[in-house]
Amino acid sequence: MNRLIAATAGGLLALFSMYWDDSLHTDVGRDTFWSAPHVLLYGSLMVTLAATAWWGIGRARSQGLRTTMADPLLRWAVVSAGAIGVSAPADEAWHIAFGRDAVLWSPPHLLGIVATFALAVTLLRAIATEGGGRPLVLGSGLVLAASLAPVMEYESDVPQYSAVWFLPAAATGLTFAIVLIRRFDPHPWAVTRAALVATAVRLAVIPVLAGLGHSTPIVPPVLVVALAADAVRRWRTSPWGLAPVVPLAVHAAYVPLLPLLPHGSTVAADQIVPSLLLSLGGSALVVLAAEGLPRTRLPVIRTAGLTVAALTLALPLLSAERAIAHDPGQGTEAGEAHWRTTARGSRIDVTVSPEPSASGRAVLVARRAGQELSAPLTSSGVGVYRGYVTVPESGRWFVYAAFRDAGASTTETWIPVEAGSSQLLHENRPLYVPPAPQKDGAGRTAATVALYGLSGVILVAVARSGRRTPLPQG
Structure with a gap:
């Protein structure tokens, strides 16, 4: 049991590393592979995997190798470790083949998140x-906390896509975690205990990052x-009761609080x-995948349910546009730029001084949640450019200054700005030559389908x- 506790603690530390890495990308940009959050992330995952392997060896000694090899928990530990191992080189290969893609929902990143969630569920089952x-309690808390990893960018005000996807992604992940926690933890307040652990972890993360x-x-x-979710369990034991309750509770809790939370x-x-x-x-799709439809004598109802669920799953992938809110993957550094930025409500005024001095056309671009607004930058002296942009909503906008000379070469620099506030910034930021844009084509489509497909198979599995009994009729 101590080995499993160590593995779970390593998983919680890995989640902290992910939030640290996300905040570093938001404020500074992409760092090297050997940055502190990367080292802590991969180190803590190695601790988790090593402790899990140690636990498996202990079971093999006590139960015999053949019995242990037939144990589904061991197979799931191997699958989770393998998927985590695949996601890192897949991400590197993706950048080499198709260009920079820093969004959290990119196929290689999502595979890593899904694999980490699968490992958390494996640890919960093992405990x-x-x-x-x-x-x-610790294992359930890890599963609940891991289910929120896909909305990490929304939770730190770096939305790559429209905010309409925020709460659906959170509700779907939470429903997934709650169904599994209820399956493996018989305590009547199991989900509440897990939420207390997840909240405590987040409360510990914030002062460290600050x-x-x-x-x-x-x-x-x-x-x-x-x-x-726990209250519903007292009057409806079927997991299908979670399908409406979790989304309604998510919206009732999040919508009024989000404007008040920094x-x-x-x-x-x-x-x-x-x-x-x-x-x-x-949420209905999650319960369908986990428990199946309630038994019915009408096959048409089952077919219609499966069709609606499949369309629900495909809708985000079919309708989501390319993420352009913020890509911290800077290219080759070409100098430095001094920024003076003032945010007054919806207007962002900018003075940028690139070194070495730029020439040619200069443009100011503000990005947030799939929106991109442009405005001219006017030269007001040797190497000094001024401009402003008016944005339609409050929140963190990533403001870029791009300089294109007569030779068609481009350099750019960026800074995060809080619109809707009274913010004055004086900062020196890197000036760099951006890498080539992402490449589309059959190869990228095939890689996307393969990696998203693998993530989907793992999630369904x-x-x-660990299902013990079929879902009773509701």
Whole structure:
């Protein structure tokens, strides 16, 4: 059991590393592979995998190798470790073949997140198999915290896509975690206990990142969602009761709090209804994958349910545009730029002084959540450019200054700015030659389908793992 506790602690440390890495990208940009958060992330994952392997060896000694090899927990540990091992080289190969792609939902990044979630579920199952007890709370907390990793960029106000996808992604992930926690943790308040652990972890992350001078994520109000899920369990044992309850609780908790929380992406009033509908579809899809449809004598109902669920799954992939909010993968450094930036409500005024001096056309670009606004930069002296841009909403915007000379070469520099505030910034930022844009084509499409497909297969298999009994009729 101590080995599993060490593995779970390593998983929680890995989640902290992910938020640290995200804040570093937000404030500074992409760093080297050997940056502190990367080293901590891969080191903590190695601790988790090593402790899991140690646990497997212990089981082999006590139960025999043949029995241990037939254990589904060991197979899942191998699958999770293999997927984590594949995601890192796949990400590097992706950048080499198709260009920079720093969005969290890119196929290689999503595979790594899914593999980490699968490993967390494996640890929870292993703890339950070993007798549960207090360590089960830690395992459940890890699963719940890992389910929120896909919305990390929204939680730190770096939305790559429209905010309409924020709460559906959160509700779908939370539903997934809650179904599995209820499956492996019999305590009547299992989800609430897990939410307390996840909240404590986030409360520990924030002061550390603030002390390092980096942006911080929000503290998600998952405790409200957990209380609703546990309350529902008292009057409806079927997991299908979670399909409407979790999305409704997520929106009731998040929507009024997000405008009050620093560094959280808000959901506009006209996005609430589509957000709720997408959340209901995502949560129903999770329960369908985990438990199947309630038994019915009408095959048409089952077929219609499967069709709606499949369309719900495909909708985000079919409708989402290319992420252009922020790509911190700078290219070759070409100098330095001094920024003086003033945010007054929706207007952002900028003075940029690149060194060495730039010539030719200069443009100011502001990006957030799939939106891109451009404005001219006017030269007002040797190497000094001024301009402003008016943005349609508050929050963190990434403001770029791009300089294109007569030889058609381009250099750029960027800075994060909080619109809707009274912010004055004086900073020196790198001036760099941006890498080539992403390459589209059959190769990229095939790689996308393969990596997303692998992630989907793992998620479905995780959802159906460890089922003890068929779902009772609701």
